[in-house]
Amino acid sequence: MASSAGTGGSSRGRSWNAAAAGAVRAVGFGAGALFTRTSTSSGDARQKGDDADTPSYANRDEILHTAEEIASVLGQDASTSNTPERAVAVVYPKTTEDVSAIARICNRRSVPMVPFGAGSSIEGNFSQPHSGICINFSNMDKILAFHPDDMDVVVQPGVNWVDLNNHIASSGLFAPMDPSPTATVGGMVSTNCSGTNAFRYGTMKDWVLNLTVVLADGTVIKTRRRPRKTSAGYNLTSLFVGAEGTLGVVTEATLKLAPIPQATSVAVVPFPTIHAAAAAATALIRSGIQLAALEIMDDRQMAILNSHGSPTVRKRHWAEQPTLFLKFSGTTESVQSDIARTSSLLHTLTTTTTTTTSDKSEPPPPFHFARTKQEEHDLWAARKEFLFTMTSLLPENHRMWSTDVAVPISRLAELITWSEEQCSSLGVFASVIGHTAALAGCVHEMMKRALDLEGTVSGEHAIGIGKKVCLVQELGEDTVEVMRRLKRAVDPKWVMNPGKVFDYR
Ligand SMILES: Cc1cc2nc3c(=O)[nH]c(=O)nc-3n(C[C@H](O)[C@H](O)[C@H](O)COP(=O)(O)OP(=O)(O)OC[C@H]3O[C@@H](n4cnc5c(N)ncnc54)[C@H](O)[C@@H]3O)c2cc1C
Structure with a gap:
């Protein structure tokens, strides 16, 4: 199980759709065990709320008794650990009924429950600030039904998306x-x-x-049926999507599927400035060309690819300029047509003549399209591998702080330029742990800046534990209070992943 603390890092030198490993981690697992208890230590683990802002939770001994009760209901074994701010026990349900039993017991005993998938979220989303029980879904990893004609699949929550796609590829x-x-x-x-x-x-x-969801008291609900459209009642599916396990535990999901595109291609395009790159991105989007992906990397990132990229990435010399990575997909004909349209559009927009090819003897083209499948893979690898390149560069005693914001596309260049200036004034790449407070201030300012630009404090990583204040800044107290009331309605004891998204108060 992954384990790390998300601190340190920057907006500069990372791609704007990328994410970094790292989140407040909690528990250790016994391999193959279906139930793991993590402490023999007695004493309280900051459960019982001693002020009105904290709900009252079971203490460590009570949580251990809860673990024993779940163990006996599920017929599993248990083992222990003794750090306060982590789970006292880890449970490994196999069915919705198991999860319902776990929820019933935890709710009755006021024991926090925190669902755990793969632990790749990066905002402390699955940390256990109030300890409690970790519900690990590694044993709920089955594809339950595949309906190719309806283009959907029913899966348990522990299914990994790469495995799923490999399984249904044919x-x-x-x-x-x-x-x-x-x-x-x-x-x-x-x-x-x-x-x-x-x-x-x-x-x-x-x-x-x-979705099939187990509520805090063990009630099992299904949010809707399988047709593509419905107007039947409230849209409860959307209520649980993005709820970070604070409203209930997802035990089954029916997912729509898309046709695998017949053809794909990739292009990289360097620009003299981040503003020019962002303007080109806007023009491409407005042109109606069906891009599959559009990513931006700054000059510093491109330099890092040249110096520290994987051997695949270093096959070419990259222009050390702000660069757009474009992906095309569709039929063979549509991809060719999109590439031609893109090429023509960028030709009129691009003023740079810096090459991205390794052959310096040719006049440098302003942009470069993959000509083979291998080249397509290699070009995209630069974007996909960047996070790992950054992680491998991390000096000892340094930590990475990865976060994300989103703004309307017309404000993108402003935000990137501002973030670059802020981070370079902090000397982010040279920063050590002692600079963490300054860096935290910088990240907080970035959130504020994104809001000033009509953006959001989280484009894709959710709120977790670290962005609760930012959520209030983004939406206002009244909106967050509606969320709070919704949570109270389904989780009056506040036991589902407490301490995330917003506070109890
Ligand atoms: C290398 C890397 C690249 C990444 N790239 C991206 C990216 O491009 N885009 C992006 O959006 N994210 C990205 N992420 C973040 C991460 O992969 C996503 O947030 C992902 O959705 C988390 O899935 P997980 O299974 O790891 O969930 P976890 O981290 O285990 O849990 C995430 C949250 O969901 C809750 N949860 C888990 N299972 C359930 C359940 N069954 N029912 C209810 N709640 C549950 C947890 O309590 C927690 O709050 C990246 C992370 C890494 C490390």
């Missing part, structure tokens, strides 16, 4: 969301994730047909 269908390769459907639904494919395919909310 049908010509795929699930298009592409967050961390390790991510699972339960976590993807609960963070309303996206990824590089979001440009063409939208975000996770657009691909969920229905």
